[in-house]
Amino acid sequence: MRAKATKERTSLPDQEFTALLVVDVQYDFLPGGALGVPDGDQILAPLSRLLSSNVFPLIVATQDWHPPNHVSFASNHRDKQPMDRIMLYGHEQTLWPDHCIQGTHGAKLHPGPDWTKVAAIIRKALDPTTDSYSAIRNNWNPRGVRPPTGLAGYLKNRRIERIFVCGLALDFCVKWTAEDAIDEGFEVTVIWDLCRAIDSSASEYVRHDLAERGVEVVTLADLFEAVK
Numbered sequence: 001m002r003a004k005a006t007k008e009r010t011s012l013p014d015q016e017f018t019a020l021l022v023v024d025v026q027y028d029f030l031p032g033g034a035l036g037v038p039d040g041d042q043i044l045a046p047l048s049r050l051l052s053s054n055v056f057p058l059i060v061a062t063q064d065w066h067p068p069n070h071v072s073f074a075s076n077h078r079d080k081q082p083m084d085r086i087m088l089y090g091h092e093q094t095l096w097p098d099h100c101i102q103g104t105h106g107a108k109l110h111p112g113p114d115w116t117k118v119a120a121i122i123r124k125a126l127d128p129t130t131d132s133y134s135a136i137r138n139n140w141n142p143r144g145v146r147p148p149t150g151l152a153g154y155l156k157n158r159r160i161e162r163i164f165v166c167g168l169a170l171d172f173c174v175k176w177t178a179e180d181a182i183d184e185g186f187e188v189t190v191i192w193d194l195c196r197a198i199d200s201s202a203s204e205y206v207r208h209d210l211a212e213r214g215v216e217v218v219t220l221a222d223l224f225e226a227v228k
Contacts, residue, residue, distance in 0.1 A: 015055075015056070015057055015227075016057060016159070017159055017160055017161040017162060018056060018057070018058075018160065018161070018162045018163075018164070019056060019057075019058040019059065019060060019155055019158075019160045019162070019163050019164070020050070020051075020055075020056040020058070020059045020060070020163075020164045020166070021059075021060050021061075021062070021135060021151075021163050021164065021165045021166075021167075021177065021181075022047065022051075022059065022060070022061045022062070022113070022118070022166060022167050023061075023062050023135060023165060023166065023167030023168060023173050023174050023177055024062055024063065024064055024100075024167055024168050024169070024173050025043070025044070025047065025061070025109055025110050025113065025167055025168060026063060026064060026100055026106065026107055026108060026109055026110065026168075027105055027106045027107070027108055027110060028064075028099040028100045028106035028107065029064075029099075029100075029168040029169065030044075030110060030168075033099070033106055034097050034098060034099035034100075034106050035096055035097055035099040035100075035198075037168045037169045037196045037197070037198055038196065038197075038198075038200055039196050040168050040169075040196045042196065043166070043167070043168075043193075043194045043195065043196060044110060044112040044113065045112070046193065046194060046220050047112075047113050047166065047194055048112055048113045048114065049220075050166075050191075050194070050220060050223075051113050051114050051115075051117045051118075052114055052117070053224070055223065055224075055227055056164070058119055058155075058158060058160065059117050059118045059119060060118065060119060060120050060121070060122060060135075060151065060154070060155075061109065061115065061118045061120075061121045061122070062121070062122045062123075062124060062135040062151075062167070062173070062177075063100070063107065063109060063121055063122070063123050063124070064099070064100035064107065064123075064124060064125050064132075064173075065100065065102050065107060065123035065124065065125060065126055066098075066099070066100050066101050066102065066107075066125050066126075066128075067101070067102060067126065067128045068098070068101050068102075069128045070125065070128050070131075071088065071093075071128060071129050071130065071131065072093065072094070072095060072096050072125070072131040073095065073096060073097070073098045073099075074095035074096065074097065075097075075098055077095060080095050081095070082095060082096055082097040083095065083096075088131075088140070089140045089141065089142055089144055090140070090144060091139070091140050093131060093139075100125075102126075109121075120154065122135055122149055122150070122151050122154075124138065124149055125138070127141065129141060129142055130142075130147070132149070133172045133173045133175075133176040133177075134149075134173065134176035134177045134179075134180045135149060135151050135173070135177040135180075136148065136149060136151055136152050136176075136177055136180035136181055136183075136184060137149060137180050152180075152181070152184045152186075155186070156184075160186070161186065161187060162186060162187040162188070162189070163181050163186045163187070163188050163189070164188075164189045164190075164191055164223070165177055165178050165181070165188060165189070165190050165191070166190065166191040166194035166195055167194070167195060168195070168196060169195075169196065169197055169198045170195040170196060170197040170202070170203070170206055171197040171198055171199055171202040171203075171206050172198065174190065174195050175206050175209065175210065178190055178210060178213070178215045179209075179210070179213050179215070182213050182214055182215060187216075188214075188215045188216070189215070189216040189217070189218055190210060190215055190216070190217050190218075191218060191219070191220055191223060192207075192217050192218065192219055193219045193220055194220055
């Protein structure tokens with residue numbers, strides 16, 4: 001198991017090899033959206049500040065991009081409601097309200113942050129048979145495997161060694177992304193105050209699980225202090 005990260009790792013001595021990954025800051029995940037994350041809008045202003053800071057030489061964003069017949073939507077399962085859970089391909093699957101449907105307003109990235117700073121946008125959950133929380137690998141497909149999204153290869157081709165992750169939602173897409181990135185050999189840091197969870201009570205177990213996997217947790221203030 002990777003040793004637990006220390007505070008000193010917050011420094012960025014090799015910014016050339018570091019990237020920021022912004023997860024799913026889309027209308028449908030913000031308050032008032034189809035799957036609004038409580039207080040999700042509170043990350044917009046500090047995220048804008050970070051994107052404008054030039055701390056990271058490479059920034060990548062992700063975007064849920066579901067077809068309307070997506071398997072994760074409760075509306076596509078008879079007698080099921082949003083937040084029900086089923087077994088799908090041998091694994092538990094939460095059923096969601098229809099959200100982030102391709103081409104809709106809800107699927108758009110919120111225009112508050114300056115997305116012109118972003119080098120690439122990775123769209124996920126395009127396959128109607130397969131959900132995709134993580135930006136690194138899709139969830140299990142009908143063949144029982146988790147296909148890659150291509151992001152890990154993109155980052156490795158650019159010699160990225162360390163990833164800072166933030167966005168929505170902490171207890172699903174951020175957590176899965178961070179853990180998969182560790183499995184791909186990256187050093188991973190989650191910017192805690194630039195995330196919000198669907199389940200506000202989940203923060204304690206998410207932090208514990210991330211620490212167990214070797215993921216560092218910092219605040220935006222920690223990050224700015226480290227790069228003064």
